[in-house]
Amino acid sequence: xxxxxxxxxxxxxxxxxxxxxxxxxxxxxxxxxxxxxxxxxxxxxxxxxxxxxxxxxxxxxxxxxxxxxxxxxxxxxxxxxxxxxxxxxxxxxxxxxxxxxxxxxxxxxxxxxxxxxxxxxxxxx
Ligand SMILES: [Zn+2]
Numbered sequence: 001x002x003x004x005x006x007x008x009x010x011x012x013x014x015x016x017x018x019x020x021x022x023x024x025x026x027x028x029x030x031x032x033x034x035x036x037x038x039x040x041x042x043x044x045x046x047x048x049x050x051x052x053x054x055x056x057x058x059x060x061x062x063x064x065x066x067x068x069x070x071x072x073x074x075x076x077x078x079x080x081x082x083x084x085x086x087x088x089x090x091x092x093x094x095x096x097x098x099x100x101x102x103x104x105x106x107x108x109x110x111x112x113x114x115x116x117x118x119x120x121x122x123x124x125x
Contacts, residue, residue, distance in 0.1 A: 046094055048110070053088075
């Protein structure tokens, strides 16, 4: 199965979930983020991600997550948009630790129209 290259796939794309002692039960979770791994300025991508988060369903956990780099409390929610799922704390890694944004999410963000509100009518569950 080659779901990575299938643009019509409906499978969820998990972005920014790091392995922990509690959540390492499958290979969707990545190794810890690498600080300063971004090679280019991500200011525009950060803006676009914040824009998308404004229009994305937001699920709150009963617990919070800690930053894998600086150990600060970092989010207690996750966002869902189309088949992307990412934690509320993901942007902290990009903004404050210059972690390279996930390439799949990056390509998606570069293609959204940020000049008008996103009408999100196909994502509620
Ligand atoms: Zn941090």
